[in-house]
Amino acid sequence: MKKGLFTLAVLVMAFGNVGFAQHKANLKSNVTQNVLKHYGVRDETTVVPQTAAWHTVDGEKYRTTYTYDEYDYYLINEFTEMDEGDGWNDFYVINYEYDFAGNVLEIQAEEYLYGDVWVPDARASFSYEGGELSEVIYQEWENGNWVNDTKEVYNYNGNVTTVLYWDWNGNNWSSDELWTYTRNGNTLEVLIQYMQGGAWQNDEKETYTLDFDEHVTEILYELWQNNAWVNFEKVIYNYNDDGCFDSKLLQGWMVNSSVWEDDIICRFSYVDGNAVHGEAVKVEGGIVCDEELEMAYGYNAATKTFYGTEVDMTYVDLTGVNENAQANFKVYPVPAENEIQIQAKGFQKAEIYSVTGQMMMESLSETVNVSQLASGVYLLKVYDQSGRTEAQRIVVK
Numbered sequence: 158m159k160k161g162l163f164t165l166a167v168l169v170m171a172f173g174n175v176g177f178a179q180h181k182a183n184l185k186s187n188v189t190q191n192v193l194k195h196y197g198v199r200d201e202t203t204v205v206p207q208t209a210a211w212h213t214v215d216g217e218k219y220r221t222t223y224t225y226d227e228y229d230y231y232l233i234n235e236f237t238e239m240d241e242g243d244g245w246n247d248f249y250v251i252n253y254e255y256d257f258a259g260n261v262l263e264i265q266a267e268e269y270l271y272g273d274v275w276v277p278d279a280r281a282s283f284s285y286e287g288g289e290l291s292e293v294i295y296q297e298w299e300n301g302n303w304v305n306d307t308k309e310v311y312n313y314n315g316n317v318t319t320v321l322y323w324d325w326n327g328n329n330w331s332s333d334e335l336w337t338y339t340r341n342g343n344t345l346e347v348l349i350q351y352m353q354g355g356a357w358q359n360d361e362k363e364t365y366t367l368d369f370d371e372h373v374t375e376i377l378y379e380l381w382q383n384n385a386w387v388n389f390e391k392v393i394y395n396y397n398d399d400g401c402f403d404s405k406l407l408q409g410w411m412v413n414s415s416v417w418e419d420d421i422i423c424r425f426s427y428v429d430g431n432a433v434h435g436e437a438v439k440v441e442g443g444i445v446c447d448e449e450l451e452m453a454y455g456y457n458a459a460t461k462t463f464y465g466t467e468v469d470m471t472y473v474d475l476t477g478v479n480e481n482a483q484a485n486f487k488v489y490p491v492p493a494e495n496e497i498q499i500q501a502k503g504f505q506k507a508e509i510y511s512v513t514g515q516m517m518m519e520s521l522s523e524t525v526n527v528s529q530l531a532s533g534v535y536l537l538k539v540y541d542q543s544g545r546t547e548a549q550r551i552v553v554k
Contacts, residue, residue: 203492204431204455204474205232211468214447217241219248219465231255250275259534260285277303289313307333316340334360343367362386372396372457391417401427401457406440407448421448430456436467486539492552499523503541509551510536527553 210220217239224234232253239248247269254263265280277298284292292310296303305325312319322334335357337348347363359381366375378390388410394402405423410416419440426434437448445466452470453460461470486501499507500523507520509527517530530553538548 204458204472206452206454206461207471207473209452209461209463209468209470211450211463211465213465214445217465220245231259247275249278260290279306305330343369361389368396370400372400372402387412388417396457397427399427399430399456401425401430401432401453403427405451421446423448423450425450425452430454431472432470434467434469435463437465486547488537488549488551492554493527494554495528496524496526497537497551499525499537499539501539501541503543505540505542505544507540508538510538527551 205225206223208220208222210218212218218241219237219239221235221237223232224236225231226233234253235251237249238245240246249266249268251264251266253261254265256262261283263280263282266278267275268278269275279295279297280303282294282296283290284294290311292308294308295306297306298304307325308323308330310321310323312321316339318338320336320338321332322336323330324333332352334352335350337350339346339348343366345365345367347365348359349361349363350357351360352358361381362379364377364379365373366377368374372394374394374396376392377388378392379386380389381387390410391408393406393408395404395406397403403425405425406419407421407423408417409420411418421437422440423435423437425432431454432452435450435452437446437450438444439446447464447466450463450465450468451460452463452468454470454472486499486504488497488499490497504523505521507523507525509517509519509525509530511517511533517535518525518527532554533552535551535553536548537551538546540546
């Protein structure tokens with residue numbers, strides 16, 4: 158069974174609890190989204206989630222609060238509570254750690270045990286080469302130790318990306334699945350194979366169709382049966398005039414009649430390009446049901462996925478917000494495109510450094526032209542007339 162689409166289902170079966178499955182699924186890296194981002198399909202956004210509240214058909218209620226670092230730019234904590242009818246109780250927490258360039262280094266999850274005890278649950282460690290994600294190792298907490306679970310290894314070669322999955326057998330890593338991503342025009346094909354008899358065998362295939370704006374409009378899922386690809390499921394995204402998908406239709410392939418049959422429809426409401434409400438219902442009868450609700454924000458620049466029948470989200474826009482709450486100077490806009498403005502008492506000069514520590518430019522003016530800098534994260538150092546310095550991150554796009 159493939160690790161992306163069905164990770165959530167596997168965890169639900171394993172733990173018997175949608176809540177734990179939800180957060181363990183969040184801990185897993187979303188391989189397809191990583192690859193889409195590599196091809197430029199996903200962009201960054203300064204609009205970020207602030208709170209989320211969702212519930213399931215069974216009545217389980219959850220709410221998550223998102224916390225960002227002192228620069229107000231990177232997510233560092235997701236704190237989730239659960240209500241089973243006796244009020245809100247601590248449930249799950251996910252912590253994020255980054256390098257200076259803003260790459261995620263580690264994600265660690267902890268679960269709450271009654272008696273005011275938090276215990277480690279799972280973690281993911283990320284490695285990079287040449288600015289690209291190269292490896293993710295997942296571990297679980299067992300008997301007071303971190304134990305290897307699975308590993309993803311990325312390889313990029315032009316329009317083809319491969320992700321090799323490895324399983325830990327207790328002593329060694331063994332190759333398990335191979336995902337091959339091929340971009341061809343407005344489609345992205347994902348071939349999923351498993352190892353058997355020393356050779357890769359076809360298992361499943363996903364085909365993503367993209368529109369002119371690089372929005373995913375359709376996902377076709379096929380299975381390899383009797384030496385041929387056969388239809389299985391299809392997801393159709395419908396977009397509004399603002400470029401946000403306001404509905405997602407899930408269809409199943411009827412083998413006997415050879416037609417697609419509507420199954421579930423997810424509807425979304427937006428405010429200023431940010432999904433604030435989502436719900437899932439069965440097409441036949443309009444009965445509410447649990448489904449993956451993809452809440453898009455920043456005009457479809459990013460998404461958060463929740464498993465349930467309804468979800469509500471609030472957001473905060475970080476544009477122009479002073480990144481370092483402790484700094485005695487302000488810099489705007491954030492992110493910057495052509496120039497930045499610095500407001501500092503007794504300003505003397507400013508220096509901008511790369512993530513490797515190389516000084517890229519020096520300015521004696523509070524208006525600094527950054528148009529010649531490549532897109533990325535930099536360190537801005539500001540000197541006052543007494544020689545004191547303060548620093549904070551800036552982002553150039």
